Structures are given as C-alpha cells and as structure tokens.
Amino acid sequence: MDVMNERDFQAVSDDITLGTEANYSIRQLEDLLSGAEAGLALFDRERRLVYANPRYLKLCGYTLEETRPGTRLEEMARISLERSGVSADNIEEIIARGIQRLNSAGGYSFRYNAPSGQSIYVHRRITDEQQIVETVRKIADEEADAGVGERLAMMAEAARIRMSHALEAMADGFALFDADDRLQIYNRQYVDLNPHIADIIAPGKKFEDMLRMGMSRSGYETGGEDVEHYINWRVKLHQNPGEAHDLLMSDGRWVRIHEKRTADGSIVGIRSDITELKKRESELLATSNELRRSNMHFNTALNNMVQGLCMFDANQTLIVANDRYLQLYGFSPDVVKPGITLPEIMEYSVSIGNYTREDAERAKAERPETARNRSQTVLKQYLRDGRIIAVQHQPMPDGGSIATYEDVTELERNAENLQQYTRKLEASNRELQDFAYVASHDLQEPLRKIETFGDRLKNKYADELPDNATVYIERMQNATGRMRLLINDLLNYSRITTKAKPFAELDLNAVVAGVLSDLQIRIEEAGATVNFNDLHTIEADDTQMRQLLQNLIGNALKFQREGVAPVVTVSSRLIEGDFVSGIPDMIELSIADNGIGFDNRYKDQIFTIFQRLHGRNDYEGTGIGLATCRKIVERHGGEIDANGVEGEGATFTATLRMKHKQIENIDEGHE
Amino acid sequence: MARDGTPITILVADDDADDRMLIEDAFEESCLQNPLHFVEDGEQLLQYLRREGDFEKLRDEPYPGVILLDLNMPKMCGRTALGKIKEDVNLCRIPVIILTTSKAEEDILRTYGLGVSSFITKPVTFDRLVEVVKTIGAYWIEIVALPPECTTNAA
Structure with missing residues (x-):
C-alpha cells in the first residue's frame, strides 16, 4: 500500500519532532542552570539533592562523586565542613542549627570559606513545595557588605522563576523524578495529562504510589490486563526507560510518554497528548484494512475471470493484467507485467508466434482510430493456432483503457455452422415451396388439355366409339378430376407460405x-x-x-x-x-x-x-x-x-x- | 362482316399447338367463316403484321380485324409484342384481345394500360371456349365497326 507507507512515514516523523522537542527542553533547562553565574543546588523536601549545577560544585569544592542526586544536604554539609577544618562536634551543631533556621525562618544566608579556598556567600531557602534551593556566590574583595546576600537571594529566586516559566511554557507535560523515584519537578501540563490524580500530584510523591492511585481510580485503559501485572510492567518501564510508549487514558486520550534517565540517576518524563495522532492512525489503519480487503477481493475476482483483462494507462503502459490474459496468449508473467507497454506486448506476442508481424502492424494501425473515437470497440483477433479472441477496448476517462479478451473460437464456429445450416435450410425450404407451387401450377396446363381432349373425343365421336372406349374415357376423366383436386390442394398447401x-x-x-x-x-x-x-x-x-x-x-x-x-x-x-x-x-x-x-x-x-x-x-x-x-x-x-x-x-x-x-x-x- | 363483304381476318398468336387446334375447332363449332391465321410467338406476330420475311406475300392483304394474343410465349412474349404493336402508328388501331391462362391481376392491369380491348382467361373446358369464341364473333365481327385498314386492302 503505497499510500499507507507514506502515512506511516508521516507518523514516524511526527515522533521524531516530538522527541527532539522533548530533548531540547531538558537540555535547555540544563543549559539554563549550568550557565548560571551563581552556583545552584536543588534539594527535595527530604533534603536530598535533586540537581546541582557545575558552578555550585566548583564554588563549594565538591567532587561529582559527592554530589550524586539523592545525597542528603546534611551529608554534603558534613563533607564540606570537615574539609574546611571544622571540628566534628561543631559540625553536627552547625548542621542542626541550619536546618532549624531553615524550617523556622524559611531561609537564611551565611558566609563561608569553602574548602575550594573560595570565600562564598550561601543562601538557602525553602520553596512552597518544601524544596530547598541553595544558591552560592563567590564573594569579591570589594563585596563584603550585607546587601550582597539580599541580591544573591533575589538572583536565585529569579532563576527558579525562569526555570518554572520555561517548564510551564512547554506544550508537553514534564516531570522529573529523583533517584528514589519521587516526583521533584513537574509542570501544569503534567497534571492536566493525569487529571484523575491531579489532587495527589505533589513533590515527593513516589511514582509507583501515584500510579497505583491512578489505577484504583481507573485512570488508564489496561486492556483487561491484571492490575498488578500492569503496574509491574509500567514501573519497570519507568525505571528502565527506553523507547517512547503510548498510554490510553480512560477518558479516551492517548498519551505518549518519553522517559529518560539522566546522568545523575533522575528520571525525566515528557508526556504528549497524541489523541489526534492516534485517531488519524486508527482511521488510516481502518482504511488500509478496507483497502487491503477490497484489493484481495479484486485480485480474486480478477484472476477467476473467464475473460482475460488488462488495464493500460494513457501511455499504453500496462497497469494490471489477470492470469487468464497471460494464459490466453501464453505470456510469461516475467515478461508481461505492469510497466510493459502495449507495443512491447505485441512485439513479444509476435515473437512467441501468436500472430504475424503484419497482423500486429495492422492492429496497431487500427488502434489510434479506436483511441480517437474514445468509444468502446470490439475486434476479433485470429491467432495462428486457429483460436479467435474477441478483444474489447473500453476507454477510461483518464485516457487509459481496459481491454477484455475472450476466447470465442467455439462460439464463432458454432455461429458459423449454424448460419450455414440456416442458410441451407432456408434455401431448401424455398426450393421446396417453389417446387410445390410451380409444379402444381404447371401441372394444371397439361391436365386441362387431357380433360379438354377427353371431352372433345367423347362429344364429337360419341356415336362412333364402341361402349368400351367410352368407359375408358370416363375412367380417364375420373382420374383427371382427382388429379385436379390433388393439384388444387397441393397449390393451397404451398400457398400457406407463399401466399401468406x-x-x-x-x-x-x-x-x-x-x-x-x-x-x-x-x-x-x-x-x-x-x-x-x-x-x-x-x-x-x-x-x-x-x-x-x-x-x-x-x-x-x-x-x-x-x-x-x-x-x-x-x-x-x-x-x-x-x-x-x-x-x-x-x-x-x-x-x-x-x-x-x-x-x-x-x-x-x-x-x-x-x-x-x-x-x-x-x-x-x-x-x-x-x-x-x-x-x-x-x-x-x-x-x-x-x-x-x-x-x-x-x-x-x-x-x-x-x-x-x-x-x-x-x-x-x-x- | 366487313363493308365490302369480305370477312375480316382473325389472327391468333399462341405458342401452344393444342390451344391453336382447340381455337380452330371452336371457331368451326361456332360456324364463323372468317379466315383464321396463326403465329407462334411475338416475333412472328410482328413479322406478320409488318409483312416481313415469310409474310411478305400478304403485303396487299388488309390487316387482321382482331388479334387474339397469348401472353406467355417463347422468343418474344405477348406483353412485349403488345407494347410494340401499340407503339407502331400503322398497327396501333388493331383491336387486341388477350387470351391467356394467366389470371394475374398485374397482367390484367398492365395490358389494359397498354391499350388492349379485352382480357379473357382461357376457359378450362372446350364448351366454354366455344362460348367465348361465339361471343367474340358476335361482338367484334357482327357489331363493332373496325378501322378501315382492317377491312380494305392495304394498298
């Protein structure tokens, strides 16, 4: 199905666009953060690291190993403080006080001589979603005043807002799950695409819990599959993301999910509403099935026809031919196949001895006439093996033509025999009628003479004739009377047709x-x-x-x-x-x-x-x-x-x- | 009877010898004294009338008073001969009576169209033939006045 292939291609390229867009969005986000002048780190409500940009690592003096997503804030602080030479007793106290301040005041700032040797300004703040955003800025020599902290906090807030705007601006749903599979960041579209669990979507929710809730509220069509089985499959797929997969929601919408595990073990998910796409796809599938079915019927019908059938386009190129056509002319399917032209077929037909070149030339000369007339024509082809093929050309509106071929040898011979027989019968019938009419007509003449001369004999010489002679004459006259009756009846008989x-x-x-x-x-x-x-x-x-x-x-x-x-x-x-x-x-x-x-x-x-x-x-x-x-x-x-x-x-x-x-x-x- | 007392000649054109004999008998039976001449086909008929060939010796004789013409004859049929007679200014006034076996309407129409005086189908019996001949005699010989060339010498 040529048409279908084209459509399939379309669908695939749609996917590519979608994927590219999703990847682009994540990358954009990363660029946004990594390119920031300030160091930036995001912790979830459990104070586990979700994300830290390179600048953060550099300013604070952490290694990549030490900043794996999921590492607790306390852990990271401990490493940093140890590295700065703070005593172990003090470390725990400092950490505890910091957390206390965070919870009570919602945020605080402090100066710190980081293990990197940098004097840095750190600002920590708890967001509405109970996440912790930490911004770090290098303190310039000339910047030692208290106003710096304020500005740093504003910058961090600005970055957060920009990120949130970027996410909201996406057409697709976005969700970021941390290594522990807890939801960290998501946008409005993500909620929209999961309306049945809109009320429970919140940072820190585990993927599987949300999925279970969704299942219990019949948010997804599992196609009758066992719920546990489905959940297992889905979670596995979520945690080991690969190809995009499509999900049917119970409200009839189709969602295509691209999930990707990032370098730090988080899972980024992009969800797109592909309901329209699916609808088109299924329509196309139905159409294609219908086409395939009708094509099958068509082929079956075509190849079971008693007549041979060919279709040519306006350039006399073969579009389709059935088996019977090939069989009638003894054509090889390897030679006579779509793409061959009519003149080529005729040439081939001559070469295998169906008819002579002269016959072919004559037929070719007749064809333009047919084409010009644009009307149905029937011509008889006399093959050299004695068969007679009736060829019927039916022009099509697009300039092509359909030709049917029928072996009429038997039919023609019968018709010819019948015609001959009829002619003979008619002739002999006519002869018989002529004979009956003429015979009876002409017989009357001599009969009249016999009667007349009999009369003359009897009347003129009655006295001179012996008795016996008179009897003979009378018998003769009786006979002629009967003959007259016969002739008259015969004449009447023949007149039933001749004088009808x-x-x-x-x-x-x-x-x-x-x-x-x-x-x-x-x-x-x-x-x-x-x-x-x-x-x-x-x-x-x-x-x-x-x-x-x-x-x-x-x-x-x-x-x-x-x-x-x-x-x-x-x-x-x-x-x-x-x-x-x-x-x-x-x-x-x-x-x-x-x-x-x-x-x-x-x-x-x-x-x-x-x-x-x-x-x-x-x-x-x-x-x-x-x-x-x-x-x-x-x-x-x-x-x-x-x-x-x-x-x-x-x-x-x-x-x-x-x-x-x-x-x-x-x-x-x-x- | 002609004006000068000479009986008119009656010419019979018939290819059938039997019929010629029967007609002769019928004339005899009818007691008609008129000279009865016979020709056997259309060509002979025209030769007779034009006094050609064997009939040159009749040059001084008057034309026949009545012609009894059969239609179906060899060489030249009665229909053709009739046409030629009627075309000929010398002959066209001679009365022609068709005496034939044909009853075909077409023949009747055509010959009257060509100017025949009567159309008679040959009677089947001799008695009827005698009656026909008697009638012809009574009418054409006793009653009717004929053109002068049929009653006087042509010269």
Whole structure:
C-alpha cells in the first residue's frame, strides 16, 4: 500500500519532532542552570539533592562523586565542613542549627570559606513545595557588605522563576523524578495529562504510589490486563526507560510518554497528548484494512475471470493484467507485467508466434482510430493456432483503457455452422415451396388439355366409339378430376407460405358462419347440426382460418356414421400464458363430431401429407387437407392434435396464438 | 362482316399447338367463316403484321380485324409484342384481345394500360371456349365497326 507507507512515514516523523522537542527542553533547562553565574543546588523536601549545577560544585569544592542526586544536604554539609577544618562536634551543631533556621525562618544566608579556598556567600531557602534551593556566590574583595546576600537571594529566586516559566511554557507535560523515584519537578501540563490524580500530584510523591492511585481510580485503559501485572510492567518501564510508549487514558486520550534517565540517576518524563495522532492512525489503519480487503477481493475476482483483462494507462503502459490474459496468449508473467507497454506486448506476442508481424502492424494501425473515437470497440483477433479472441477496448476517462479478451473460437464456429445450416435450410425450404407451387401450377396446363381432349373425343365421336372406349374415357376423366383436386390442394398447401397474408384481428364466429354458409347444401343433405357460439377473436390470416375451419368442419361432415345424424360442435377456450416466462396467451379451438372416429394409433399419420386412413371408394379426399390444417396452425404459432374413438367420433383441437409479434407478421411469401 | 363483304381476318398468336387446334375447332363449332391465321410467338406476330420475311406475300392483304394474343410465349412474349404493336402508328388501331391462362391481376392491369380491348382467361373446358369464341364473333365481327385498314386492302 503505497499510500499507507507514506502515512506511516508521516507518523514516524511526527515522533521524531516530538522527541527532539522533548530533548531540547531538558537540555535547555540544563543549559539554563549550568550557565548560571551563581552556583545552584536543588534539594527535595527530604533534603536530598535533586540537581546541582557545575558552578555550585566548583564554588563549594565538591567532587561529582559527592554530589550524586539523592545525597542528603546534611551529608554534603558534613563533607564540606570537615574539609574546611571544622571540628566534628561543631559540625553536627552547625548542621542542626541550619536546618532549624531553615524550617523556622524559611531561609537564611551565611558566609563561608569553602574548602575550594573560595570565600562564598550561601543562601538557602525553602520553596512552597518544601524544596530547598541553595544558591552560592563567590564573594569579591570589594563585596563584603550585607546587601550582597539580599541580591544573591533575589538572583536565585529569579532563576527558579525562569526555570518554572520555561517548564510551564512547554506544550508537553514534564516531570522529573529523583533517584528514589519521587516526583521533584513537574509542570501544569503534567497534571492536566493525569487529571484523575491531579489532587495527589505533589513533590515527593513516589511514582509507583501515584500510579497505583491512578489505577484504583481507573485512570488508564489496561486492556483487561491484571492490575498488578500492569503496574509491574509500567514501573519497570519507568525505571528502565527506553523507547517512547503510548498510554490510553480512560477518558479516551492517548498519551505518549518519553522517559529518560539522566546522568545523575533522575528520571525525566515528557508526556504528549497524541489523541489526534492516534485517531488519524486508527482511521488510516481502518482504511488500509478496507483497502487491503477490497484489493484481495479484486485480485480474486480478477484472476477467476473467464475473460482475460488488462488495464493500460494513457501511455499504453500496462497497469494490471489477470492470469487468464497471460494464459490466453501464453505470456510469461516475467515478461508481461505492469510497466510493459502495449507495443512491447505485441512485439513479444509476435515473437512467441501468436500472430504475424503484419497482423500486429495492422492492429496497431487500427488502434489510434479506436483511441480517437474514445468509444468502446470490439475486434476479433485470429491467432495462428486457429483460436479467435474477441478483444474489447473500453476507454477510461483518464485516457487509459481496459481491454477484455475472450476466447470465442467455439462460439464463432458454432455461429458459423449454424448460419450455414440456416442458410441451407432456408434455401431448401424455398426450393421446396417453389417446387410445390410451380409444379402444381404447371401441372394444371397439361391436365386441362387431357380433360379438354377427353371431352372433345367423347362429344364429337360419341356415336362412333364402341361402349368400351367410352368407359375408358370416363375412367380417364375420373382420374383427371382427382388429379385436379390433388393439384388444387397441393397449390393451397404451398400457398400457406407463399401466399401468406399478415395477421389481423379476426372474429372466429364470423369465420365459422361463412364456412357454414359455403357448406349449406352438404349440411342439409346430411341432416347435420353444427353448433358454435362465443368463439374468440384472435389475430390470424382470415383466408387461412377459413381454410382451416372449412377443412375440419368438412371432415366432420364427411366421416359420418351411417344412419346417425351428424352433430358437429365448434368451441374455443382461452389458455392463459405467462408473461414472465414468455408464454403467450393461446386459444384452443375444438371441432368435435359424432362420426366414425378413428383409432388413436393413427393420429400422427393423419396430419402427414398424402396419408389417408380410408379407401378412396369410401371417402373422397387427397390426403392433403389435414396436412394443410397443420401447416396453417403452425404458422399461427400453435399445434394441432386429434383424438378419436372408433365408431364414436373424433375431436380435432388446434391451439392458436391470440396475438403475434410484429416480426411474425411479415409476409414470408416471396411470389 | 366487313363493308365490302369480305370477312375480316382473325389472327391468333399462341405458342401452344393444342390451344391453336382447340381455337380452330371452336371457331368451326361456332360456324364463323372468317379466315383464321396463326403465329407462334411475338416475333412472328410482328413479322406478320409488318409483312416481313415469310409474310411478305400478304403485303396487299388488309390487316387482321382482331388479334387474339397469348401472353406467355417463347422468343418474344405477348406483353412485349403488345407494347410494340401499340407503339407502331400503322398497327396501333388493331383491336387486341388477350387470351391467356394467366389470371394475374398485374397482367390484367398492365395490358389494359397498354391499350388492349379485352382480357379473357382461357376457359378450362372446350364448351366454354366455344362460348367465348361465339361471343367474340358476335361482338367484334357482327357489331363493332373496325378501322378501315382492317377491312380494305392495304394498298
């Protein structure tokens, strides 16, 4: 995560700034004290040395060893007095009196000939925090008056105030613990950062005691850790300070603590409020986790795609490519990786034999066109191994592009085969229709001649012909009559497609009424009853519907039982479709009769052209009628079926679409 | 019957020999005495009318009074021949009756547009054909007055 790394760096440099600032503050303080003209020493309320500047050591004649932090004031005085040649009895008395004066008067001054040989002026004073500040000044020969002590005291006070101001001016909390781990110096910010123990923070308090109090008041978030364990860890860390560490306060603030042990064994602590920093950090972490997760998902998705995918920047440099892409072209992931340019990829592709240089050049020539159009393009790449890759370029707003690659070899071949097959089928269908139409059309001509000359022969030479000849002529003419029927039926059959009309709203009641009026004479002769009512209105070819009903009702009248008055019932019912599944609304048209019926074994045969169940002598017919019916029904998007019971009757059912899509309305005929 | 008593000539253009024979029979049956001439395609028809080639010898004869024209013929079809006749100032006044197997609306419209006098679909039976021929005879020969070039010598 590039972004994250940058942020991390930011955070680290923040730390550096913080650390530098803290170090600087301590150093500044030391400079302030060590650079002072006066010797300066600070003792805690137990009169242990906290700090002494070099000038103090020099004026008083102490060694470094003798002024270790924590050394008691009495101890140091004893060394100095011994060194000055004061007798042991006097030493203790002097020390005791000094302490008494300090406690009673809050401070005092005295002259002293230090072991260093210097005549010095010493001023001791107890502060509000019960610390003891000792200032030492060299007495110049000309300065022997009493006013000097007063001035020295003022200087010491000024130094103390300056130090305190410096500490207060710091943005961070500051605390100084002596070697005994007692709090010596601290600023307001330190108290602010420990609000739960603000009331007990005071000079001389031990670190561990303050920590325990803080814990008992739930000032810190231990993350569920055992309290003792936590305290042990924290104290140890405090006493052996190393890296900065962060602490979560129960009020939600984060405090970063830098602790450092100084040369004299004190512990200096700088506390910074890093709540904002932490907040940003955790936000960044969350963002980065989210990014990492989505990146993972993205990669998983990318590498499991069926298609190859590449992303190029505006300079045609590869940004990302998935495994499938490499696999499709047989590319090595060591070559085709982010940073390679598209022309380089093509060059490489040529070198491993995916396509020829000419192909690549041509594709390159086509690309600027694509880039300029800024629109999605799809092109087919014909690899030398015979595979066909469909490449789709999708331009991106930043000038780059995304390309997807799909192996469409199989698809293309199937489509090609299908197209070829369809073309062949269409051609053969058309030929067949042409043949049926032309044949039946042209057959009529010679047939007309045969009929005519037969007529001529019979009429003109009737008297001269023997009886037998007349019979032959009659048989010939019967045959030609049948042939005329056949030809007419065939012509009708072929016209279902060649002379089809567009579908239009059609009331089937009207169609049936028309058919019945045509069949009037036959109905009367047979004494038949034809019932119909409430038939549907559908979209259909009116001529063909009439043809269909004429055939079916005609059949019902034709195949009647001897001595039974034919009853034919025409009815229709709606079969609701399903819009969602794309099943259209249909009607089921039924024509039921009480005629001779048929054996259901033959029900598939009866719709086949030229197939007949009965001898011509019993029932007339060409065997084309029901085939024509089936073709009409199929053109209207339905199916025809028949059910018969021998000697009882037959029911023909035709399903027909209520409505047709516009495209199916187009006349399929071409003559 | 023409004014000078000479019966008008009837020209039949039909490529079908059977039909030519049947038409001849029908004329005989109808007792029409008019000379009946036959040509077998559009080209012959035009040669006949223009008295060219084999038909030069008819140069002095009057034009046929009526032409019975079939549409579907080899070499030059009836439609083309009809167009040429109607374009020809000498021939355009001769009445042309279409006698064909076609029932196509397109043919009917087109030929009337070119100026035919009647459009008759060939009857299926001989009896009907005889009736048609009788009607033609009664109308075009008995009733109608024809242009002079069809009734008198062209010379």
